[in-house]
Amino acid sequence: MITYLRCNEVSMEHIFQAFSLGFSDYSIRLTMEQDDFAARFFGPEGNSRSHSFLAMDEDQPIGLILGGIRQFDGYKTMRCGTLCIGPAYRGQGISNRLLELHKQTAISAGCQQLWLEVIRDNHRAVQFYKKHGYQARYTLKYYNAMLPSVSPAPSSSYALKKLTFDDVADFRTTLTDCHIHWQSDTPYYANSTQEVFLGI
Structure with missing residues (x-):
């Protein structure tokens, strides 16, 4: 049974x-x-x-x-x-x-x-x-590429720097007109110990 x-x-x-x-x-x-x-x-x-x-x-x-x-x-x-x-x-x-x-x-x-x-x-x-009544709303696509090595950032007016989770969470609040996948949203990363945040 x-x-x-x-x-x-x-x-x-x-x-x-x-x-x-x-x-x-x-x-x-x-x-x-x-x-x-x-x-x-x-x-x-x-x-x-x-x-x-x-x-x-x-x-x-x-x-x-x-x-x-x-x-x-x-x-x-x-x-x-x-x-x-x-x-x-x-x-x-x-x-x-x-x-x-x-x-x-x-x-x-x-x-x-x-x-x-x-x-x-x-x-x-x-x-x-x-x-059961579910309807498709979004399509998720995952991409990858193989790199021989990480090259230095090209010289430009942009800078690459390490961010804190709070920096990412604050930036997320400005993105009000887009859908962010459950596992790419800040509550997911708030509980993860496997992430490093980089921003440009």
Whole structure:
């Protein structure tokens, strides 16, 4: 029998087991240690164990939805930090129940919107979220380039200098007419210990 528990009622080990199982066949390899998972997903990612749910088959963790609440784009927002189900348990309505618990928690907390990110080519997930009333709002694009070495800044009237987080947060308040992705906004970086801020 499948049961559902809030994540503050279970161990971090169970939460991590569900995450690892749910992403075991994902298109992007998500391998990390349990401590790294906890530090990231319940740190900068902004998820809360009291807003997250675990699906169990007897004593086996098989599904997970993580949720976090904060002001985002001017609204009190519940964000889905992840939703995953073990491959053998998909298609049984478990993701529907987890998302229902997620929405009920958002409503009880007075949230005005639900938010999540999904890879566009993950067609199954995209259709699932559309079925539940989600609509595409923005497209995120990630770019990278390989550099042989970091060259000195060209001479110009610009200067490159290290900034504090407070400098970045103050600048962020001036950007009122643009959308900034959840993981690029200041509340995310306020809880991160892996960042260096540079400004031009």
